Amino acid sequence: MRRRCLLGAAALAAFAPAVRAQAARFAEEDLRHAEALRAAGLADTEAWRLLEGITTEVGARPAGSAAEARAAQWAVAAFTRLGLSNVRAEAVPLKIWQRGPGSARLVAPAPHPLVMAALGNSVGTPPGGLEAAIAWYPDFAALKADGSDKAKGRIVFIDQKTERTKDGSGYGRAVGARFSGAVEAAKRGAVALAIRSIGTDRDRVAHTGAMGYDISVPRIPAFAVSVPDAELVARLVARGETPRLAVAFETRSDVEATTHNVIAEVPGTDLAHEIVAIGAHLDSWDLGQGAVDDGAGIAIVGAAAAQIARAGRRPRRTIRVVLWGNEENGFDGARAYGDRYGAVPHQLVAESDFGAGRLWRFSSRVQAAALPLADAIGQVLAPLGIERGDNAGGAGPDAALLMRRHKWPAMLLFQDGSNYFDVHHTENDTLEKVDPAPLPQNVAAWAVMAWLAAQSPLPFGPPPL
Amino acid sequence: MRRRCLLGAAALAAFAPAVRAQAARFAEEDLRHAEALRAAGLADTEAWRLLEGITTEVGARPAGSAAEARAAQWAVAAFTRLGLSNVRAEAVPLKIWQRGPGSARLVAPAPHPLVMAALGNSVGTPPGGLEAAIAWYPDFAALKADGSDKAKGRIVFIDQKTERTKDGSGYGRAVGARFSGAVEAAKRGAVALAIRSIGTDRDRVAHTGAMGYDISVPRIPAFAVSVPDAELVARLVARGETPRLAVAFETRSDVEATTHNVIAEVPGTDLAHEIVAIGAHLDSWDLGQGAVDDGAGIAIVGAAAAQIARAGRRPRRTIRVVLWGNEENGFDGARAYGDRYGAVPHQLVAESDFGAGRLWRFSSRVQAAALPLADAIGQVLAPLGIERGDNAGGAGPDAALLMRRHKWPAMLLFQDGSNYFDVHHTENDTLEKVDPAPLPQNVAAWAVMAWLAAQSPLPFGPPPL
DSSP, X not given: OHHHHHTOHHHHHHHHHHHHHHOOOOOHHHHHHHHHHHHHHHTOOHHHHHHHHHHHHTOOOOTTSHHHHHHHHHHHHHHHHTTOEXXXXXXXXXXXXXXXXXXXXXXXXXXXXXXXXXXXXOOOOOTTOEEEEEEEESSHHHHHTOOSSTTTTSEEEEOOOOOOOSSSHHHHHHTHHHHHHHHHHHHTTOSEEEEEOSSSOOSSOOOOOBOOOOTTSOOOOEEEEOHHXXXXXXXXHHTTOOOEEEEEEEEEEEEEEEEEEEEEEEOOSTEEEEEEEEEEESOOOSSSOOIIIIIXXXXXXXXXXXXXXXXXXXXXXXXXXEEESOTTTTXXXXXXXXXXXXXXXXXXXXXXXXXXXXXXXXXXXXXXXXHHHHHHHHHXXXXXXXXXXXXXOOOOHHHHHHHHHHTOOEEEEEEOOTTHHHHTTSTTOSXXXXXXXXXXXXXXXXXXXXXXXXXXXXXOOSOOO | OHXXXXXXXXXXXXXXXXXXXXXXXXXXXXXXXXXXXXXXXXXXXXXXXXHHHHHHHTOOOOTTSHHHHHHHHHHHHHHHHTTOEEEEEEEEEEEEEEEEEEEEEEEESSOEEEOEEEOBTOOOOXXXXXXXXXXXXXXXXXXXXXXXXXXXXXXXXXXXXXXXXXXXXXXXXXXXXXHHHHHHHHHTXXXXXXXXXXXXXXXSOOOOOBOOOOXXXXXXXXXXXXXXXHHHHHHHHHTTXXXXXXXXXXXXXXXXXXXXXXXXXXXXXXXXXXEEEEEEESOOOSSSOOIIIIIHHHHHHHHHHHHHHHHOOOOSEEEEEEEESOTTTTOHHHXXXXXXXXXXXXXXXXXXXSOSOOEEEEEEEOOGGGHHHHHHHHHHHGGGTOEEOOSSXXXXXXXXXXXXXXXXXXXXXXXXXXXXXHHTTSTTOSGGGOOSTTHHHHHHHXXXXXXXXXXXXXXXXXXXX
């Protein structure tokens, strides 16, 4: 306690070189409290209750929809029940994209219905749909390398596979086909883009997700088919066939709507004006229940804040749970949050948005003088089976945007995402897909990280960017 | 060879008591050939080729559809290519049920779209659909035990779970809810029946399958929802809610059509007029590619017959591959087969219709005098990891019907069906779901069984029924 009183933020700035030389340290009692939070987190049952709640009482909650507004109300009620403070939903106007009905089928060499989903932001097909032969590419690189006129007048089909990885790097390598495939296809005269779902499953469900256009080329309809359907197309292509595909779907763009950032706090004490933001995203894609993406994140950060509130010791800085709106298709919530709170000092911004798997690594993005503190957090996390990563870490999608835009320090807790992309952005993203077992470890780690960030004798920023 | 010549069928009948006393035996050279077939079967690649072919070139093939007619053509071409003889498709007129578009959703306490499939033979809903509160039952027994008026005017929801078992007994215990649920619901005044899919998966796909009506009660619409959707309903019910459900779907019944039995033979020699029938079913439900149900069976029995034909030794009896039409919803093919061939002596009728899992048991249904022969077949199968079951075995669905109707002897090779009901009767029944590894073991066993049945010194029948 004495040390904390001596080393307020102003004092720190003056004595920074001396502190650095000594290596900044957490107060022993703050470390002990972190250990107590860790133990309490490992017995958590609230995260599952939250996750079960939002998937059951709300379900799919695409940004700007009535369901997302209900999700915001649900979150306000849940966080209030958990004893958090200053709970509110902040409305954010935005323009949204909406999915209409759609279908796709092979018409030659044999009729086969295909399970499809329009990609987010895609224009629809002409009324009545379109039909064309496929121009098949084994991956996105092959399309980009194609200087021929093979794609002209055809439906480009990118058979990009998604590698199963623990850290999501397989998704990172594959997702370009989804995001930029329509532009590359349109440059080559294609009438539509079809992709193998960006996913690691073998289920008859299609994975949606955001795509983008380029004003320099026509906006062509873009959609994903399920992995088994992509396998079927590949088998036909391997036989030397040129499959013909018919597709019809409707979409709406630029629909005026409102999304929400939901905020709830454990108020700080002497440094209450500084914010430790731990977040997730409120919205989900429209196809599932938003369980792994990102009901799990909502549950984890909400339960972690509740553990801190319940433990009774108030933090120095304010610990703020933030559920950003429209992470999936525009980051409107994160940008609005930055517009509103950009001038408020943030000690940390971090987001849980990679499902509900076991945590295995912890990375940071803090100023050099704060590195011993990040390492000390890592030491409290280590008994949870979490290894210390580097200081060039990210923060989760919304948090990373804010980290870069506002130069806010960040930390990232890495979940095992080996199964995450089996159901990501699909109808299959339902509660049953979540193994409850790793949730308490997640809650424990987030509580430790948030608590110690709030107690730090040093500001974590500015981060190395 | 000498023994075979001495003990023709007629001679056997006369000397049966003596033969029994000695215990009937296969000729050594027939056993050696069975062992050679076993070894060749274990190196089989044809079954996968057949399975890949029918799922890719045809796919879903509901009985009486244009696709099933294409499947019959495909099978005729495939069996001809494999060197089988007397290959033909025998047309069978029938009346079929057809699925139209459909959808279901919860409207209260919160809107949730549900993934649904009409059950086979169900009437459709009134135009525009219907909406009602749910009367929820944890299982079919609970509905049958209900003497109250709880179901009146409601949509009965049976949450019958399907236990994962190796032998399919879990399905057997659950399927009554699907087949007879609408009758029990209608008896109690319900306006529709919804069931948890009869399946062991947790995927957002609904399992269809045949249901039936009773003339004594109204025909109400019947449909299945996916397991995750049933879990959602159960969670709402556990909260004390009474969910309201809206459903709309179209179906057609009694549509005049044609199904096919496809037949191909390895012609016999001295007992060529006796038939060893090894079968599968040609048709599939309309939702998947008919890979595990029953492309795998087609592939296994087709490849087994091909192994026998390729080995060059002609069997005594004729080995006949039969692909029956409309197993899924009426057994029209099996009945037509019986009508046509009921007077032809059948030494064996057997069917592969439980997916593509590893074989683990062999059962028989043969006359007592032939038991030593069935046991001897079991001994040749034993090195494949197949245990000898009893002599009260079944035969697969079509074959069992024929066994009982015509008193034909039967044998059954039991596959490990632990995963079969994950995809059974769903959109997810696609090629990817088949592990190719156990296919050669299946081919080896079916070739051994068919060959030795054809070489038996005794008729297997009449079976104990």
